[in-house]
Amino acid sequence: MASFIIEGGCRLKGEITPQGAKNEALQVICAVLLTPEEVIIENIPDILDVNNLISLLGDMGVKTSRLNENTWSFRADEVDLTYLESPEFLKKSASLRGSVMIIGPLVARFGKALLPKPGGDKIGRRRLDTHFIGIQKLGANFDYDNEQQLYSITAEKLTGTYMLLDEASVTGTANIIMTAVLAEGETTIYNAACEPYLQQLCKMLNKMGAKISGVASNLIRIEGVKELGGTTHRILPDMIEIGSFIGMAAMTGSELTIKDVSYDDLGIIPDTFRRLGITLERQGDDIHIPEHKEYTIDTFIDGSILTIADAPWPGLTPDLISVLLVVATQAKGSVLIHQKMFESRLFFVDKLIDMGAQIILCDPHRATVIGTGRRSMRATVMTSPDIRAGIALLIAAMCADGKSVIHNIDQIDRGYQNIDVRLNQLGANILRMN
Numbered sequence: 001m002a003s004f005i006i007e008g009g010c011r012l013k014g015e016i017t018p019q020g021a022k023n024e025a026l027q028v029i030c031a032v033l034l035t036p037e038e039v040i041i042e043n044i045p046d047i048l049d050v051n052n053l054i055s056l057l058g059d060m061g062v063k064t065s066r067l068n069e070n071t072w073s074f075r076a077d078e079v080d081l082t083y084l085e086s087p088e089f090l091k092k093s094a095s096l097r098g099s100v101m102i103i104g105p106l107v108a109r110f111g112k113a114l115l116p117k118p119g120g121d122k123i124g125r126r127r128l129d130t131h132f133i134g135i136q137k138l139g140a141n142f143d144y145d146n147e148q149q150l151y152s153i154t155a156e157k158l159t160g161t162y163m164l165l166d167e168a169s170v171t172g173t174a175n176i177i178m179t180a181v182l183a184e185g186e187t188t189i190y191n192a193a194c195e196p197y198l199q200q201l202c203k204m205l206n207k208m209g210a211k212i213s214g215v216a217s218n219l220i221r222i223e224g225v226k227e228l229g230g231t232t233h234r235i236l237p238d239m240i241e242i243g244s245f246i247g248m249a250a251m252t253g254s255e256l257t258i259k260d261v262s263y264d265d266l267g268i269i270p271d272t273f274r275r276l277g278i279t280l281e282r283q284g285d286d287i288h289i290p291e292h293k294e295y296t297i298d299t300f301i302d303g304s305i306l307t308i309a310d311a312p313w314p315g316l317t318p319d320l321i322s323v324l325l326v327v328a329t330q331a332k333g334s335v336l337i338h339q340k341m342f343e344s345r346l347f348f349v350d351k352l353i354d355m356g357a358q359i360i361l362c363d364p365h366r367a368t369v370i371g372t373g374r375r376s377m378r379a380t381v382m383t384s385p386d387i388r389a390g391i392a393l394l395i396a397a398m399c400a401d402g403k404s405v406i407h408n409i410d411q412i413d414r415g416y417q418n419i420d421v422r423l424n425q426l427g428a429n430i431l432r433m434n
């Protein structure tokens, strides 16, 4: 189990370029299964989750080749469906959440898919009903083998239909869209998720020949086509990494420029950090964060305590809640952090409390942070429970007095490319121990 040893108190300075978006990468890489032609994807982040998915596709017979550091070519012209039944496939695909999105393309193109219960962060119940009900509505049959925890999906024919999703699931919407593009007739998906990840997926599929309209809204219409062709697609910068860097800069009192952020795709993220009192200046497509000696949390207009809560896009992504929470501990003022979507994502605040932060965990979904202004945090030893708590703990450690240790940093490596090397180049002091 690899660990980071972090010497706190180092200021960062300079410029950093965000990696490509993890959650978009997982979708668009699965989409290469929809065509036998070559698909080239640029700006793929070099992170554990994505590399595992690429390796899984390779094992399935997809020809994968790395054209340069972040550009890959994929050609799914000889997919080996028997591999889906092998123990290796079941083990590999069970280890990452993104693998759930191979179902849609496989059912759409080959009428068959198998999937063990997928992995990903243990941050509460993560049901797949939305995926399965949607794909079933298009005509597929589902079987669940309780003993093996294995889903098997088959479809003789897929036919477009109307569906109202029970929740705006991100990967669920992606899966249904990727199934419907090759179904016969028109599919309408209401209450669709519409994160930039999905907007990008739809743009790529349309370039491959799909007919999807309503992109960026929660009402998607898809006119099924017989086949899709190859294309070249570029992944957006990772908005969660950008948010993590904004929080890190403010909390460590560092002056930082985040380059090429695709600002217009960040939605409500910049304004949410502003409500915590953080100044961020848009400079073209960059974000400049000046040195913060202090920052003060806003109140609501009537003077009551601010609440920051997640919501389906264009609301605030739940993946930044942990970072916003840690950043609030060094602000002046109070905020209620409400993680509505996941029920086990706030327990890491115990560690922040050990470090001296003033936080009341009200229940599994809500924590009140009483910002004490800049006050030294105590260094400590901790374990990263999930990817975003991991980065939040790393930010806390960078701000603490002395040496902290974070174990289980695979959880951070799942989503942040070479984070130690990149932050050390800016002045951090992080040592990786394998």
Ligand SMILES: CC(=O)N[C@H]1[C@@H](OP(=O)(O)OP(=O)(O)OC[C@H]2O[C@@H](n3ccc(=O)[nH]c3=O)[C@H](O)[C@@H]2O)O[C@H](CO)[C@@H](O)[C@@H]1O
Pocket: 023, 026, 097, 098, 124, 125, 126, 127, 167, 168, 169, 170, 171, 172, 193, 312, 317, 318, 319, 340, 341, 342
């Ligand atoms: C690989 C990937 O892309 N992972 C992201 C994806 O996961 P994923 O697609 O698995 O998450 P879902 O969007 O399906 O749902 C996330 C959680 O929110 C709940 N929920 C969802 C929608 C809703 O309207 N109401 C509601 O309560 C669900 O019950 C679930 O507990 O989206 C999540 C929500 O943005 C992100 O945290 C994950 O990083």
Ligand SMILES: C=C(OP(=O)(O)O)C(=O)O
Pocket: 022, 023, 097, 098, 119, 120, 121, 319, 387, 388, 415
């Ligand atoms: C929860 C996340 O990832 P996953 O869905 O892959 O577990 C995340 O990216 O914050």
